[in-house]
Amino acid sequence: MKYLFFITTIVLMLSACNKSANNEKVLQNQIDSLQSKLDKTYKPGFGEFMSSVQVHHNKLWFAGINQNWKLADFEVNEIQENLNGIKQYCRDRSETQYLPMIDPALDNIRKTIQQQNSTAFKEGYINLTNTCNTCHQTTKHEFNMITVPSLPPYSNQDFKLHHEK
Ligand code: HEC
Numbered sequence: 001m002k003y004l005f006f007i008t009t010i011v012l013m014l015s016a017c018n019k020s021a022n023n024e025k026v027l028q029n030q031i032d033s034l035q036s037k038l039d040k041t042y043k044p045g046f047g048e049f050m051s052s053v054q055v056h057h058n059k060l061w062f063a064g065i066n067q068n069w070k071l072a073d074f075e076v077n078e079i080q081e082n083l084n085g086i087k088q089y090c091r092d093r094s095e096t097q098y099l100p101m102i103d104p105a106l107d108n109i110r111k112t113i114q115q116q117n118s119t120a121f122k123e124g125y126i127n128l129t130n131t132c133n134t135c136h137q138t139t140k141h142e143f144n145m146i147t148v149p150s151l152p153p154y155s156n157q158d159f160k161l162h163h164e165k
Pocket of ligand 1: 139
């Protein structure tokens with residue numbers, strides 16, 4: 001009787017082990033399939049983030065020279081969000097390490113917007129633009145030359161301040 005009990009226990013244990021090995025296999029398959037889905041997930045590239053930065057850099061100028069400070073603040077945040085996107089999604093690009101060089105210029109222009117200081121804003125904007133170009137030079141993309149814009153990017157947005165609340 002003791003012997004039978006012993007055998008039954010062994011058989012039960014073996015079957016439990018087998019089940020857990022099966023479970024492991026199922027889980028591993030699920031992990032593999034999720035990993036392959038992740039690998040195929042669309043991620044915006046460095047250049048796409050930069051194209052968006054370009055648009056907001058342009059709009060920032062027209063918001064600032066129109067003393068539309070709320071819009072200017074919004075545009076700086078949009079630039080920041082795109083730079084954060086590069087940090088998050090473009091870790092495999094060696095150029096990403098140079099991103100922090102733009103932080104002081106962004107902090108500075110935020111201050112000029114808070115102070116609603118037009119002269120300081122214009123100086124800060126030129127400083128920001130120079131920093132874009134310094135990074136392009138550092139990362140051997142000097143052919144992407146950024147300037148103070150002469151025209152807004154789109155004709156369907158008004159940069160003037162209409163409602164001061
Ligand atoms: C990390 C340093 C760095 C900083 C700071 C930086 N850039 Fe760039 N930029 C790059 C790199 C690298 C590329 C090339 C991306 C690629 O491979 O497509 C680029 C590309 C560009 C392009 C070309 C995009 C295209 O595909 O046509 C524009 C426009 C641009 N940047 C604008 C700006 C502006 C405006 C700023 C400042 C507000 C700025 N960049 C700041 C590194 C930087």
